[in-house]
Amino acid sequence: DADVTQTPRNRITKTGKRIMLECSQTKGHDRMYWYRQDPGLGLRLIYYSFDVKDINKGEISDGYSVSRQAQAKFSLSLESAIPNQTALYFCATRPGLDTDTQYFGPGTRLTVL
């Protein structure tokens, strides 16, 4: 089984709809991240969380919100989706201070029409 899973893997939605992307991990890591990837722009950080009570905005948080329901679950919401939020979204985890490795999920391809 994959250590970091994302659901759904693909989603097509319409402008104005509320969308939730979910991330679950079995690695027991405290730190979780949400990124979006666009062609030519690389990975950009949306939100990150160092534990269940800690949520921080990243580089491009406008239009997004997150919820850390448990150590293993970190959800990303688009309250009112717009076409320029069409992108590939990745969740990542990191164990803690003793290593700098991030472990990425398989990604969610989101299309907003």
Place this chain on the structure above:
Amino acid sequence: QKEVEQDPGPLSVPEGAIVSLNCTYSNSAFQYFMWYRQYSRKGPELLMYTYSSGNKEDGRFTAQVDKSSKYISLFIRDSQPSDSATYLCAMGGSGGSYIPTFGRGTSLIVHP
């Protein structure tokens, strides 16, 4: 100017070639440097990590960091078609926050 510059390619090479992938950066506070490999429709996976200037080797892969020039490289020896992927450099500063800055990624195609 972006903090991390990386040529998106694509870079096309024949099987067996030595590949050189590069990134430049502007933030002298960066202390750790990484290379991720991303296959199509997959998440990035860590290939190489280094915390200092110089070379680090792992099999066919060598990561090189030149902090004085703010330049990092990934060399792939005896490249294989299975190396075809996008390679992303990432780097960051010290401290516990660990928010790396990623390059845009370079698309590599190794043809038989």
